[in-house]
Amino acid sequence: MAEQRSVEDSKVETVRLVRPNHLNAAGRLFGGILMQWLDETAGLVAMRHTRMNVITASVDNLRFIHGAYNGEMVVIVGKVTYVGNTSMEVRVDTYVENEKDGLRRPINRAYFTMVAIDENDRPARVPRLFLQGEEEKAEWDAAEKRREMRIKRKEEGF
Numbered sequence: 001m002a003e004q005r006s007v008e009d010s011k012v013e014t015v016r017l018v019r020p021n022h023l024n025a026a027g028r029l030f031g032g033i034l035m036q037w038l039d040e041t042a043g044l045v046a047m048r049h050t051r052m053n054v055i056t057a058s059v060d061n062l063r064f065i066h067g068a069y070n071g072e073m074v075v076i077v078g079k080v081t082y083v084g085n086t087s088m089e090v091r092v093d094t095y096v097e098n099e100k101d102g103l104r105r106p107i108n109r110a111y112f113t114m115v116a117i118d119e120n121d122r123p124a125r126v127p128r129l130f131l132q133g134e135e136e137k138a139e140w141d142a143a144e145k146r147r148e149m150r151i152k153r154k155e156e157g158f
Contacts, residue, residue, distance in 0.1 A: 002127070002128050003127040003128065004127050004128035004129065004130045005049055005080075005127050005128075005129065005130060006129075006130045006131075006132060007079050007080055007081075007129065007130075007131070007132070007136055008132075009048065009049065010045050010046075010048035010049035010079070010080050011045065011077070011078065011079045012041055012044045012045045012048065012076075012077070012078045012079075013075065013076070013077045013078075014037070014040075014041055014044075014075075014076045015073055015074070015075050015076075015097075016037055016073070016074045016076070017071070017072075017073055017074075018068050018069060018070055018071060018072045018073075018074060019070065020070055022070075023069075023070060026067075027069065027070070028067035028068065028069060029067060029068040029069070029072075029074070031064060034064075034068075034074075034094065034108060035059075035062070037074070037076055037094075038059075038062075038076060038078075038092045038094065038108070038110050038112070039056055039059070039112070041076045041077075041078040041092050042056065042078055042090040042092050042110075042112035042114060043056065043114065044078065045078040045079060045080060045090045045092075045114075046080070046088055046090055046112075046114035046116070049080050049083075049088060049126065049127060049129075050088075050116040050124070050126050050127065052116050052117065052118065052124060053116070053117050054114045054115060054116050054117065055114070055115050055117055056112060056113070056114060057087060057113040057114065057115045058112070058113040058150065059110055059111070059112050059113075060110075060111050060113075060146070060150065061109065061110060061111045061146070062108070062109075062110040063108060063109050063110070064107070064108055065106055065107050065108060065109070066096070066105065066106070066107040067107065068096050068107055072096045072097075073096065073097045073099060074094060074095070074096060074097075074107075075094070075095045075096075075097045075104060076092060076093075076094050076095075077092070077093045077094075077095070078090050078091065078092045078093075079091055080129055081111075081136075081139045081140060081142075081143040082129070082139075082140055082143030082144065082147065083126050083127070083128060083129045084126070084147070085125060085126070086115055086116055086123035086124060086125060086126060087113055087114060087115045087116070087123075087126070088113070088114050088116075088126055088129075089111055089112070089113055089114075089143045089146065089147065090111070090112045090113075090114055091109070091110075091111055091139070092108075092109070092110045092111075092112060093106065093108070093109050094106070094107050094108035094109070094110075095107060111143075111146060113150070
């Protein structure tokens with residue numbers, strides 16, 4: 001039987017504090033800094049799922065919903081939503097957490113395609129994803145549609 005892991009096995013949650021050196025000229029968290037944090041989180045999720053090195057193949061649906069400001073806590077949550085043969089999709093959601101009541105306000109969502117690589121930097125087979133519950137199955141179905149769109153865009157030269 002093929003090796004498999006659940007979504008929860010590789011889920012990652014990280015917290016960052018927005019500091020003055022993270023701000024752009026408008027006083028908001030610089031988008032490039034956030035993209036770095038998201039890529040790191042996606043990589044950790046993929047490494048936990050595969051237990052090997054991974055590389056980022058693509059990022060899509062990177063949506064900046066709201067800004068984050070100096071002194072705010074940014075919570076980044078990543079999870080595997082789909083696996084292929086050597087690649088996987090990782091959904092990364094970002095929130096600003098209110099330090100007084102713990103409520104989280106979404107500020108970003110992105111989907112990363114990560115590829116597992118072996119010791120020779122060649123693509124390597126990834127464990128299957130064991131889905132639990134309707135939400136994970138719905139996310140898998142949506143991920144398949146996103147994958148089809150990625151393939152179509154690639155065929156069209158985008």
